[in-house]
Every structure is written in C-alpha cells, then in structure tokens.
Amino acid sequence: MDKYKGLNEPQRTAVFHVDGPLLLLAGAGSGKTRVLTHRIAYMIEEKGVAPWQIMAITFTNKAAKEMRERVDKLVGAAAADVWVSTFHSSCVRILRRHADRVGYDRSFTIYDADDSKKLVRECMKQLNVDPKYFKESAVLSAISGAKNQYIGPAQYRKDALGDMRKETIGKIYDLYQQRLKSCNVMDFDDLLVKTVELFVMNEDVLAYYQDKFRYIMVDEYQDTNGVQFRLVHLLAKKHRNLCVVGDDDQSIYRFRGADIRNILDFEAVFGNAQVVRLEQNYRSTRKILDAANGVIRNNRQRKPKKLWTDNQDGMDIVYKTLYTEVEEAAFIAEQVAEGVKAGRTYKDHAVLYRTNAQSRAVEDSFVKRNIPYKLVGGVSFYQRKEIKDILAYMVLVDNSADDLSLRRIINVPKRGIGDSTVERIGEYAYERGIGMYEALGRAREIPGIARAASKVEQFHAFMEKCRGIAAQGGLVGLVETILKETGYEEALRLENTPESQDRLGNIGELVSKMAEYETMSEDPSLVGFLEEVALVAAIDTLEGDDNKVVLMTLHSAKGLEFPVVFLGGMEDGLFPGYMSINSGNPEDIEEERRLCYVGITRAMEQLYLLNVKRRLVHGTSQFNMPSRFIREIPQELLAVHETELTPSIEAAPVVGMSPRTTGKYAGSLYGSGRYGAKPSQGDSSKRSIPGPSDRTLEYGEGDLVKHGKFGVGQVQRIEAGGADYQVTVNFPSHGVKKLLSSFAGLKKV
Numbered sequence: 234m235d236k237y238k239g240l241n242e243p244q245r246t247a248v249f250h251v252d253g254p255l256l257l258l259a260g261a262g263s264g265k266t267r268v269l270t271h272r273i274a275y276m277i278e279e280k281g282v283a284p285w286q287i288m289a290i291t292f293t294n295k296a297a298k299e300m301r302e303r304v305d306k307l308v309g310a311a312a313a314d315v316w317v318s319t320f321h322s323s324c325v326r327i328l329r330r331h332a333d334r335v336g337y338d339r340s341f342t343i344y345d346a347d348d349s350k351k352l353v354r355e356c357m358k359q360l361n362v363d364p365k366y367f368k369e370s371a372v373l374s375a376i377s378g379a380k381n382q383y384i385g386p387a388q389y390r391k392d393a394l395g396d397m398r399k400e401t402i403g404k405i406y407d408l409y410q411q412r413l414k415s416c417n418v419m420d421f422d423d424l425l426v427k428t429v430e431l432f433v434m435n436e437d438v439l440a441y442y443q444d445k446f447r448y449i450m451v452d453e454y455q456d457t458n459g460v461q462f463r464l465v466h467l468l469a470k471k472h473r474n475l476c477v478v479g480d481d482d483q484s485i486y487r488f489r490g491a492d493i494r495n496i497l498d499f500e501a502v503f504g505n506a507q508v509v510r511l512e513q514n515y516r517s518t519r520k521i522l523d524a525a526n527g528v529i530r531n532n533r534q535r536k537p538k539k540l541w542t543d544n545q546d547g548m549d550i551v552y553k554t555l556y557t558e559v560e561e562a563a564f565i566a567e568q569v570a571e572g573v574k575a576g577r578t579y580k581d582h583a584v585l586y587r588t589n590a591q592s593r594a595v596e597d598s599f600v601k602r603n604i605p606y607k608l609v610g611g612v613s614f615y616q617r618k619e620i621k622d623i624l625a626y627m628v629l630v631d632n633s634a635d636d637l638s639l640r641r642i643i644n645v646p647k648r649g650i651g652d653s654t655v656e657r658i659g660e661y662a663y664e665r666g667i668g669m670y671e672a673l674g675r676a677r678e679i680p681g682i683a684r685a686a687s688k689v690e691q692f693h694a695f696m697e698k699c700r701g702i703a704a705q706g707g708l709v710g711l712v713e714t715i716l717k718e719t720g721y722e723e724a725l726r727l728e729n730t731p732e733s734q735d736r737l738g739n740i741g742e743l744v745s746k747m748a749e750y751e752t753m754s755e756d757p758s759l760v761g762f763l764e765e766v767a768l769v770a771a772i773d774t775l776e777g778d779d780n781k782v783v784l785m786t787l788h789s790a791k792g793l794e795f796p797v798v799f800l801g802g803m804e805d806g807l808f809p810g811y812m813s814i815n816s817g818n819p820e821d822i823e824e825e826r827r828l829c830y831v832g833i834t835r836a837m838e839q840l841y842l843l844n845v846k847r848r849l850v851h852g853t854s855q856f857n858m859p860s861r862f863i864r865e866i867p868q869e870l871l872a873v874h875e876t877e878l879t880p881s882i883e884a885a886p887v888v889g890m891s892p893r894t895t896g897k898y899a900g901s902l903y904g905s906g907r908y909g910a911k912p913s914q915g916d917s918s919k920r921s922i923p924g925p926s927d928r929t930l931e932y933g934e935g936d937l938v939k940h941g942k943f944g945v946g947q948v949q950r951i952e953a954g955g956a957d958y959q960v961t962v963n964f965p966s967h968g969v970k971k972l973l974s975s976f977a978g979l980k981k982v
C-alpha cells in the first residue's frame with residue numbers, strides 16, 4: 234500500500250471508493266488525474282478487479298497517452314488490458330466490431346472536419362442552397378451541434394418547422410447524413426452518435442458492454458456534451474460504478490456543446506453518489522495560484538471553492554506590455570533563451586494563446602533565434618495538402634465507396650480528367666445508385682466523356698492494381714507505388730521550389746510513419762493505419778520526450794502542466810474576445826474567464842502575462858486595452874516595471890516598456906535592471922548598486938540569478954552589509970535564502 238502514501242486524505246478516500254458512483258470535484262492541479270491513475274492501480278492490485286473491466290476516458294489523445302504511461306508505471310504489464318482512451322477512440326473500437334448493427338459496414342472510413350466541410354458543400358450544391366446565405370462552416374457547426382445533443386436529422390427537421398433557416402439546415406443535415414452512410418463514412422461526431430445508437434437499438438450489445446466495463450472513469454467530466462453523457466450513462470447505469478472527475482471552473486467547451494450541468498447534476502442523476510472535494514493544489518507556486526483564484530472568483534456561475542497550496546510563494550508573475558506582436562514574440566523568445574541558459578529545458582516552456590493565428594509571430598521569432606518549438610494545432614501535419622492527397626489514395630484503396638476521396642485525387646496529379654468529366658461520372662453513378670468508383674469501371678458507358686474515357690479507365694486500372702497490392706499487405710509498398718506511378722513525387726521534384734521541397738519532406742515523413750507503424754503494430758493493416766491517422770487530434774503532435782517549446786491554444790492545454798508558461802495577447806478584444814464582450818451574454822465572458830483560469834493554472838513556477846498596444850489582425854491594426862482579467866489579479870503578485878507609461882494603460886496595473894526608439898528593447902525582462910520586485914517600490918532602476926567595497930553587482934532587485942545548488946531564483950532584496958552585500962533570493966525549489974554576494978557566486982541569467 235506504499236503506493237498510496239503519496240496521496241492526501243481526500244485523495245485516498247477517492248482512490249479507495251471503488252463501488253458505486255463517485256464525484257471528484259476539485260480545482261486545477263489538485264491531483265484529480267493522479268487519483269484516477271492510482272484508483273486503477275488500487276482496483277487491480279487490491280480489489281482483484283480484472284483490467285479489462287476498467288474503462289478510463291480522457292479528453293485528448295495526449296492525455297490518454299499520459300494516463301496510460303502513468304498506469305503502466307504504477308501497475309506494470311497487468312494494466313495492459315485496461316481501456317484508457319478518448320471517447321472517440323473507444324467508440325471506434327466498439328463500432329469496428331458492431332457497426333453492422335447500425336447499418337454501416339465495419340470497415341467504415343472516418344472523415345475529419347475538412348472532409349465533412351467538403352461534403353456539406355456538395356450537399357448544398359445538390360439542394361441548390363445559396364452559399365451566400367449559408368456558410369458551410371455555419372451549417373456544419375449547426376449539424377455538429379445537433380449531433381452533440383444526440384438530435385438526428387428527422388428530429389432536427391421537426392424542431393425546425395417554422396424557422397426557414399433551420400428548415401434549410403435540416404434538409405442539408407438529412408442529405409449529408411444519407412451521403413455519409415451511402416459512402417460508408419462517419420464523421421467525428423458520428424462516432425459517438427452511432428455508438429449511442431448502437432446501444433439504444435441493441436440491448437444485447439449494450440448488456441455485453443455494461444458487463445464488460447464494470448468500472449468506468451471519466452476525466453475532465455465538466456466538458457462532456459449531451460451525447461457523451463448518454464454514452465456514459467448507458468454504460469454505467471447497470472453496475473453504477475462510475476467515477477467522474479472534473480472542475481466546473483475549467484469548463485471551456487460550451488461552444489462544442491459541453492454541458493456543465495452534466496457535472497453539476499451528477500448527484501441527482503446518480504443517487505447516493507459519494508462526493509469528494511480536493512482543495513490542495515500541488516502544481517503551482519502560491520503566487521500563481523492566488524492569481525488564478527483572483528480571476529475565477531469574478532465568475533458568478535460557480536460553486537464557491539478556494540484552492541490553497543503548501544508550495545513556495547514563488548516568483549512574481551511577470552506582466553509586460555509591448556508595442557507590437559512582433560516585440561511580444563521576440564520577448565518570449567528572449568525569455569526562453571535565458572531560461573535555457575539558466576538550466577531549464579526547452580520543453581519546460583509553453584506559449585499559450587487564445588487564437589491559432591497568434592502563433593505565427595512567435596514561430597517566426599523562435600526560428601530566428603533557433604529555438605526548437607512544437608506547434609500543436611493549427612495546420613496539423615495530416616491537414617497538409619500533400620498528406621491529404623496521398624491519404625486519399627489510400628482511403629480509396631481501402632474503401633472504394635468513398636466518393637469524396639475519389640474526387641480529391643481523380644485528377645491529382647493532372648491526368649486529363651477534367652471537372653465536367655468528374656461531374657458526369659458523378660451523375661451517372663447517382664442515377665444508378667452506385668458508387669463513383671464502380672462507375673469508373675464502366676467509363677465507356679458514361680455519356681459525354683468520350684475523350685476522357687480511356688484516361689478514366691487507366692486510372693481505374695491503376696487503382697485496381699493498388700487494391701491488389703493492399704490485399705497482400707505491405708503498406709509501404711503501396712504508398713511507394715502510388716507516389717511513383719502517379720508521378721506525384723516526380724512532379725514535386727521538378728517543381729523544385731522551397732515549398733515543393735517542404736512537401737516532399739512531409740511525404741517522406743508520412744512514409745516513415747507508415748514504416749514505423751508496420752514494424753511497431755502487432756497486426757498492421759491499411760485500415761488500422763488510416764484509423765490511427767484519423768484519430769490523431771492536433772494535440773497528438775505533442776510527444777513527451779521532445780525537448781521543444783510547446784505552442785498551443787489555451788483550449789488544448791487543458792490538463793497539462795509546464796514549469797514556465799507565457800500567456801500572450803492578454804487584451805480586451807482578443808482575450809476576452811470581441812464576440813464575448815459584445816454578445817451581451819455574461820455567460821460568454823464567464824467562459825473566457827474559465828479559459829483564463831485554465832491558462833494560469835498550467836504554470837508550475839513562472840508565469841508571464843503579455844499584451845501589446847498595437848496588434849495586426851487580418852492586416853489591420855487593433856489598439857486594445859489590457860485584458861480585464863489582468864485587473865482581476867491582485868496587483869501585488871505582479872512584477873512591475875517602471876517605465877514611461879502612456880495614459881491609456883496607466884489605469885491598469887501595467888508594466889509597459891519604452892518604445893523601441895528610446896533604446897534597446899528589454900533584452901531580458903529582469904536583465905535590463907529596470908524591474909523592481911514589487912510595484913510599491915517605485916523606483917526600481919537598480920541596474921547596479923555601488924557596494925561597500927566599491928564592487929558592483931551584475932544583478933539588481935527583481936533579476937533572475939542562478940545559484941550552483943539552489944538553481945534559478947529571483948532577487949528580492951539587496952542590502953549593503955559591511956564589506957559585502959546581503960542578497961535575499963527566492964528560489965522556487967528551495968524557498969527564500971539570504972546569501973552573501975561574495976560567497977554565493979550568483980550569476981545573472
């Protein structure tokens with residue numbers, strides 16, 4: 234039972250409560266996820282629960298991977314059969330076995346958002362819906378919203394009666410769903426919807442899984458939506474051994490249908506639930522935690538709670554205003570470089586932002602300074618054109634009913650099959666109720682494509698050949714055939730531009746991934762590979778062992794932690810965004826505030842809050858006020874920098890910086906010596922202090938210094954003490970130390 238010594242009392246209560254419903258409701262960094270992993274260990278080792286009877290669901294693939302690793306470490310090989318996965322991958326696993334029970338072939342394909350959008354576009358075209366009035370993305374998000382609430386097309390159309398706009402969307406939804414089904418394709422939301430449908434319609438299947446998964450755990454439960462709730466409820470209602478874990482203050486996916494009531498109503502839905510609250514935060518320094526508490530307490534819609542910590546006060550939170558986003562980015566790069574010089578690793582640092590577009594400037598500055606970084610989200614690897622092209626070939630080999638993939642590549646690279654030919658093939662197939670691929674085999678019969686018929690036949694023959702190769706296994710062989718015989722690779726090589734080189738590099742990466750998949754997986758198959766690819770959420774590109782700075786949106790940072798966190802763009806209009814400021818709905822600001830709370834609580838030791846006076850957004854300058862969330866942080870927690878403040882930002886507890894023209898831009902936040910440790914200190918220009926023995930120190934109050942034993946710390950006070958200086962330094966890992974400068978060997982970092 235030694236394993237459980239590292240848990241506090243309420244954590245242990247939660248770990249040892251195995252039977253019956255359990256709600257673990259607690260703030261950020263209080264060890265919720267840690268409880269889950271220990272609970273799995275406890276059930277297997279102490280309660281004799283079979284690993285395959287345990288299902289643990291997390292929100293992102295990255296979180297699932299991390300949980301898997303932690304469980305493996307705690308339990309060892311015995312844990313291999315525990316299902317640790319996201320909702321989506323659990324559903325895929327279930328549907329691969331039973332999709333026929335909901336009218337799909339088990340080899341169904343999975344569409345990503347981009348594919349779905351294309352299909353919506355096609356449906357709109359077929360229904361003559363004017364894209365001027367209906368944006369695909371809006372239609373798709375309405376469809377997705379409906380699916381998240383488990384509302385099917387029929388129900389949607391019924392509810393829409395009388396609302397013209399909704400009626401139209403209902404029609405599109407209906408056709409979209411038909412088209413998906415006829416191509417044997419599911420979109421991301423369908424994975425959940427169809428699994429729920431499977432259980433609702435097939436009692437035997439449900440009973441099987443209810444008995445299989447006797448113990449169910451869900452992390453980040455505050456962000457579950459309607460269909461996810463149904464799924465969990467169906468699975469758990471027989472044995473009622475359900476443990477959900479979450480924090481209402483971290484509910485940030487309302488826009489994707491997350492329903493905070495799922496967690497707030499848990500006790501009502503599952504009677505006799507044990508409720509455990511955790512209040513001690515183990516992740517962050519006290520200052521960081523106080524800042525987070527300062528922000529979140531402004532939300533009205535929350536269960537009051539207060540997190541405390543035994544951790545050190547830690548360093549002041551750095552708040553800095555720069556002039557442009559380019560300077561903001563340069564500043565971040567500078568700080569990372571300094572941190573690394575002082576002994577941190579790159580991956581200790583994370584840059585979090587509200588919108589993906591903000592990453593661009595940061596990336597540029599990192600490239601300039603040779604700082605390795607990893608972008609999570611944005612245009613992920615699998616969204617790149619060349620990757621999607623090659624994968625479309627492979628999807629078509631796997632599932633010839635997938636018309637969308639066929640359309641994508643029938644003339645890529647160009648092989649003389651024009652748009653009108655493709656349309657004719659589509660019409661021909663549609664009239665006969667067959668797939669386009671089947672129609673290719675009858676090219677000669679298709680009216681109006683006479684000249685292209687032989688090209689179509691050639692393409693068909695080539696695809697047949699590929700299917701032959703695939704049937705014999707050999708993924709790499711298949712992809713190489715595609716790359717060579719279609720001329721795809723050659724065309725890029727001839728183009729010989731930096732972009733085409735880049736694309737070739739990406740393709741090379743894809744081939745290596747396939748090779749790796751083939752050697753690593755127990756039972757490699759084309760469909761298995763494609764599944765893995767389809768499930769790679771953006772977050773997956775974040776591999777633990779890569780020593781790189783992580784750049785990602787606040788949304789994808791949920792559940793993660795980093796020693797140093799930069800929150801850029803702390804501006805009203807960006808964070809919180811204009812939409813939420815102007816919506817008139819206070820809930821929108823509250824959601825943004827929760828996101829801010831999530832962001833702050835990712836930081837373990839050091840937090841930077843940054844904003845700029847002028848930001849280029851879509852090519853136009855925006856002049857934003859500092860984010861209201863900054864004002865909500867107790868001012869004494871912020872490191873203030875004396876500077877020539879402009880009147881517009883003086884009102885906020887702001888640190889500005891002098892314009893670039895007046896001198897060197899603050900090379901280091903502390904390094905320029907113009908920062909005081911406390912705002913109250915007023916003048917903090919302590920570039921160097923003349924000392925008793927006429928020596929000068931290279932650091933001033935507020936500076937970061939490195940000590941041989943204690944690591945990096947922040948200078949709080951420097952006092953002249955006879956022949957030497959007494960320097961008070963706050964080391965996050967060792968607390969506040971008073972040192973004599975001549976002995977301490979402190980180096981400014």
Ligand SMILES: Nc1ncnc2c1ncn2[C@@H]1O[C@H](COP(=O)(O)OP(=O)(O)OP(=O)(O)O)[C@@H](O)[C@H]1O
Nearest residue numbers: 239240241260261262263264265266267515516792
């Ligand atoms: N009892 C404990 N003793 C020491 N460290 C702990 C304890 N509980 C949790 N921790 C550590 O605190 C950090 C936060 O834990 P964890 O990630 O489980 O929190 P969480 O509540 O899931 O946070 P979030 O709300 O952000 O998901 C981790 O580094 C974890 O190892």
Ligand SMILES: [Mg+2]
Nearest residue numbers: 265266452792
């Ligand atoms: Mg967690």
